[in-house]
Amino acid sequence: MAITDTTFIARSLRARLFSTVTTTAIVALGVALMLVLLAMRDAGEKAFSRGRGNMHMLISGPQQDPMVTVLNSVFYTGTPRNYLRWDQFEQLRAKYPFEWAIPTQLGDSYRGLPVLATTEEFFSRFQPADDTPWSLAEGRVFDKPFEIVLGADAAKKSGLTVGDHVFLTHGTPRHGEKGHVHDEFSYTVVGVLAPTATLHDRAVFTDLTSAWILHAHERREEALGPDAGKTGPGDLLDSDKKITGVYARVLTRPGASVGAAFQQVFDMLRRDPTVTVAAPDQEIGKLFSIVSNVDRIIIALAAVVLIVGSATIMLVLYQAMEQRRRQIAVLRVLGCSRRRIFGLVVTESAVIGAAGAVVGVLISLAGSRIVAGQLYQRLNLVAEPTPEPRVVLAVVLGTIALAAIAGLVPAVAAYRTGVIRNLRPIA
Amino acid sequence: MQSPALAIENLGFRYPGQREDLLGITGLTLDAGEQILLAGRSGMGKSTLLHLILGLLEPDRGTVLVAGENIHALRGPRRDHFRGTHIGMIFQTFHLLHGFTAIENVMTAMAFSDIPKAEHHTRAAALLDRLAITTPDAMPERMSVGQQQRVAVARALACDPVLVLADEPTASLDPENAGGAMDLIQNACRERNAALLCVSHAPSLVDRFDRHESLADLNNAASGGA
Numbered sequence: 001m002a003i004t005d006t007t008f009i010a011r012s013l014r015a016r017l018f019s020t021v022t023t024t025a026i027v028a029l030g031v032a033l034m035l036v037l038l039a040m041r042d043a044g045e046k047a048f049s050r051g052r053g054n055m056h057m058l059i060s061g062p063q064q065d066p067m068v069t070v071l072n073s074v075f076y077t078g079t080p081r082n083y084l085r086w087d088q089f090e091q092l093r094a095k096y097p098f099e100w101a102i103p104t105q106l107g108d109s110y111r112g113l114p115v116l117a118t119t120e121e122f123f124s125r126f127q128p129a130d131d132t133p134w135s136l137a138e139g140r141v142f143d144k145p146f147e148i149v150l151g152a153d154a155a156k157k158s159g160l161t162v163g164d165h166v167f168l169t170h171g172t173p174r175h176g177e178k179g180h181v182h183d184e185f186s187y188t189v190v191g192v193l194a195p196t197a198t199l200h201d202r203a204v205f206t207d208l209t210s211a212w213i214l215h216a217h218e219r220r221e222e223a224l225g226p227d228a229g230k231t232g233p234g235d236l237l238d239s240d241k242k243i244t245g246v247y248a249r250v251l252t253r254p255g256a257s258v259g260a261a262f263q264q265v266f267d268m269l270r271r272d273p274t275v276t277v278a279a280p281d282q283e284i285g286k287l288f289s290i291v292s293n294v295d296r297i298i299i300a301l302a303a304v305v306l307i308v309g310s311a312t313i314m315l316v317l318y319q320a321m322e323q324r325r326r327q328i329a330v331l332r333v334l335g336c337s338r339r340r341i342f343g344l345v346v347t348e349s350a351v352i353g354a355a356g357a358v359v360g361v362l363i364s365l366a367g368s369r370i371v372a373g374q375l376y377q378r379l380n381l382v383a384e385p386t387p388e389p390r391v392v393l394a395v396v397l398g399t400i401a402l403a404a405i406a407g408l409v410p411a412v413a414a415y416r417t418g419v420i421r422n423l424r425p426i427a
Numbered sequence: 428m429q430s431p432a433l434a435i436e437n438l439g440f441r442y443p444g445q446r447e448d449l450l451g452i453t454g455l456t457l458d459a460g461e462q463i464l465l466a467g468r469s470g471m472g473k474s475t476l477l478h479l480i481l482g483l484l485e486p487d488r489g490t491v492l493v494a495g496e497n498i499h500a501l502r503g504p505r506r507d508h509f510r511g512t513h514i515g516m517i518f519q520t521f522h523l524l525h526g527f528t529a530i531e532n533v534m535t536a537m538a539f540s541d542i543p544k545a546e547h548h549t550r551a552a553a554l555l556d557r558l559a560i561t562t563p564d565a566m567p568e569r570m571s572v573g574q575q576q577r578v579a580v581a582r583a584l585a586c587d588p589v590l591v592l593a594d595e596p597t598a599s600l601d602p603e604n605a606g607g608a609m610d611l612i613q614n615a616c617r618e619r620n621a622a623l624l625c626v627s628h629a630p631s632l633v634d635r636f637d638r639h640e641s642l643a644d645l646n647n648a649a650s651g652g653a
Contacts, residue, residue: 002544003527003534011526330522333481334582335511335539337504419483425520425598 005340009348012320019316024356026312030305031360031399036367037302038391041295043372043383045288051075051198052280054127056262059092059101059246059269059277060084066278067286072106073245074280075199076114079106086241088274096265097251100125103243105211108168108182113154115168115204117211123149126247128196130257138162139191145210145233148187152195153202164189168206168214182214184230197384208243209233216240306399310406313352317345317410321417328414329422338415345411346404353403357396361387430495432590432622433457433480438489440472440479448487450476452645459589462613462623464632467642473626476642477592480624481514482506494589511539515583515621517612519595521575523567529578530555530563536585554581557618558611572600576608580615591616593625602631609635 013020052074060069061082071077086103093101102125105117116122123134123141134141139162141149150160160166166187170180187206195201217231219240252259269277321328328341368385375383435455441448449472457463467473478484480491482498490497493513501509515536523532533551542550555563558577567575576596583591593612597605609625609632616623625632633639 002547003531003538004544007531007538015526326522327524330524331535331539332507333483333510333516334536335507335509335586337507337539339504340539420478423518423522425518425595 005344005347008344009351012324012344012348013351016316016320019320020352023309023312023316023352024359027306027309027353027356027399027403028359028363030302030307030309031357031395032363032367033305034299034302034395035361035364035387035392036371036385037295037299038395039364039368039385039387040371040383041288041292042388043368043385044291044375045284047198047375047383048075048284048287049281050129051200052284053129053132053198054249055247055280056249056252056258057266057269057277057279059248059275060244062274062276064276066276067283069245069276070278070280070283071287073104073247076106076116076203080244082276083242083244084246084275085238086243087238089243089246092246092269092275096248096268097259097261098265099249099251099259101246101248102126103208104245104247105208105243107244108170108211108214110148110154110166110168110204111158113158113202113204115148115206115211117206117208119208122205122247125249128198128200132196134196135194137192137194139189141191142205142207145207145213146185146187147190147206147210149191149193149205150189151193151201151203151205154204155192157202158204160189162189162191168204170214170218182217184217185210185214208241209236212236212240212242215242306402309356310353310402313349313403314406314409317349317407318413321345321410321413324414325417325422328417329419332417332419333423341417342411342415345414346407349407349410350400350404353400353406354396356403357399360399361392361396429459430492431456432459432461432494433624434490434492434495435480436490436492438476438479438491439487440475440484441487450479450646452476452489455640455645457590457622457624459622460617460620461638462616462636463625464636464639465624465626465642465645466628466633466639467626467646468628471642472646473628473642474594477516477594477624477626480590480592481516482510508539511536512541512586513589515586515588515591517576517579517583517591517593517596519598521567521579521599523575523578523582525568527567528564529560529567529570529574532567532578533581533585536582540586542586551581551585554584558615573604573607576600577611580612584615584619584621587619588621590622590624593623593627595627595629596625597627597629597632605629605631 058070058073060073060080061084064080064082069080072080089103100121102118102121106114108115120141120143127133137152167181167183168187170182213231213233213236216236220228220231220235250259250262250265266277266279269275331341364387372383372385435452438450438452439448440450465473475484479486485499491499496509498506498509524535527535530551533554534547537547552563558581560574560577567578596612597608600608613623613635
């Protein structure tokens with residue numbers, strides 16, 4: 001096989017194997033970091049957007065931060081601070097042109113899994129993700145008090161199945177704390193939902209009445225002591241009927257995502273001091289605009305790693321040039337032009353950049369999977385980090401270009417190598 | 428009529444800062460296949476003359492014609508290509524490329540020529556075989572000095588040059604090996620009808636050449652002839 005430019009470049013890279021591998025690794029790290037961040041940013045935003053499903057707005061108790069209410073009520077990050085009374089909910093439902101308005105209450109838990117008390121409409125009208133209605137993997141949805149339905153992940157984590165009986169815990173105890181268990185009321189698992197790839201998968205669902213009874217029972221026990229007996233629906237007072245949120249969708253023409261009345265309804269509710277209204281889409285957008293400031297910094301850091309990688313290529317090649325001056329001089333005598341020498345060095349630099357970029361892409365694919373796995377394990381956030389081919393291509397080409405630019409300095413040094421000076425006999 | 432392998436006319440050269448010409452050669456012609464020993468003391472400009480012939484230095488005046496082509500009239504890559512295809516160079520310390528085997532060193536010379544790539548390996552192997560190199564895939568640093576010189580000779584002849592320049596080719600060798608090395612260079616050039624300009628100050632080489640010149644005689648700069 002003839003000696004070609006590829007041979008010269010390959011031999012040069014092989015002659016400095018350690019520095020070739022090191023510089024490639026640095027470039028790969030920068031590329032991987034950047035691609036993982038870009039992929040995760042998009043996937044995270046999609047995952048959050050997906051969780052709000054087909055609701056238009058979330059209405060909750062007064063004087064709360066809209067973003068916090070969305071995070072609490074839709075993404076189960078905590079328990080809402082204030083509540084709405086049932087009669088308030090009925091008034092809201094009657095007053096505004098809602099296609100549907102579903103009451104929800106958060107506050108109890110089962111072995112750390114959040115319990116969402118709601119109505120059957122939650123399964124028939126609300127869709128956890130756009131165009132993805134609920135479906136059951138097993139059993140049915142609840143149709144009477146003290147029945148529960150498990151989200152797909154909640155079933156997996158708890159090991160419960162249809163027919164099992166459980167007791168719920170008041171609030172969500174912190175790690176290591178025991179919490180108050182409502183052991184007076186046993187719940188029966190009647191269904192397990194199919195996975196939806198949203199945070200709802202880690203929730204346990206029950207009906208509102210049983211949630212109210214649990215807390216009414218506490219009230220009655222405090223007031224009546226052992227004479228309280230077992231609390232039933234008939235013992236409920238209006239003050240027991242509290243909810244923490246309303247998932248609402250305004251009337252919308254078929255095919256449209258948001259109804260024309262949305263803005264008007266939203267503005268009116270915003271002016272109402274007795275409620276807090278939030279549009280999940282907007283709040284998620286706000287959240288990501290805050291996060292994007294942070295990830296811009298991280299992406300900038302990844303870019304710095306890439307630039308440092310390119311600078312390393314430059315230094316390594318420059319140093320190599322110093323050692324290869326005699327070789328360059330010999331090649332010149334053999335008929336190699338200055339331009340070709342220049343091209344060889346720039347290409348060698350670009351090859352290191354390309355190798356780093358390819359390795360970086362491979363690492364980023366694995367890295368994204370690991371980060372996505374951690375997000376799912378820790379937050380139940382189903383992120384699908386599929387790197388956009390356009391973005392990957394841009395990062396790869398950008399890296400190669402950056403490496404080629406880094407090769408210019410050693411290439412100029414090689415171009416200017418004095419042939420005569422470097423051909424003096426070796427002592 | 429065939430152009431001489433080398434024709435130097437009124438060549439004058441001085442390094443920047445020098446008050447007098449280092450070289451001032453009125454004329455020197457070397458026909459195809461002719462061999463000449465150019466002797467001279469150290470510092471007289473023997474290597475400088477070779478660099479001028481190779482087109483690595485620009486003369487202050489005069490012309491250097493290699494196979495009828497004024498090498499200094501060629502610019503940039505054209506001059507490099509011409510040098511690679513018309514002139515073979517044998518260095519005192521061989522300057523073989525590290526990281527390349529013996530045969531690859533020979534093929535490297537062809538990498539900048541118009542010889543079809545498919546022929547490179549065959550030609551290089553044949554050359555090395557002719558020069559009794561039995562381990563063409565060995566690294567030069569693992570070869571004896573004599574073998575390294577043969578590889579260097581093969582590289583110089585790889586593109587069938589019209590002119591071979593040898594710069595103190597025996598300076599690195601002991602007297603016994605020096606004779607063998609010169610036999611090798613001279614015979615290889617004769618076989619290929621390449622002219623040989625051997626620059627050396629070794630008196631032992633004088634008898635090997637029918638034609639010898641003294642740089643001091645050629646160089647009229649010192650006598651003010653320039």
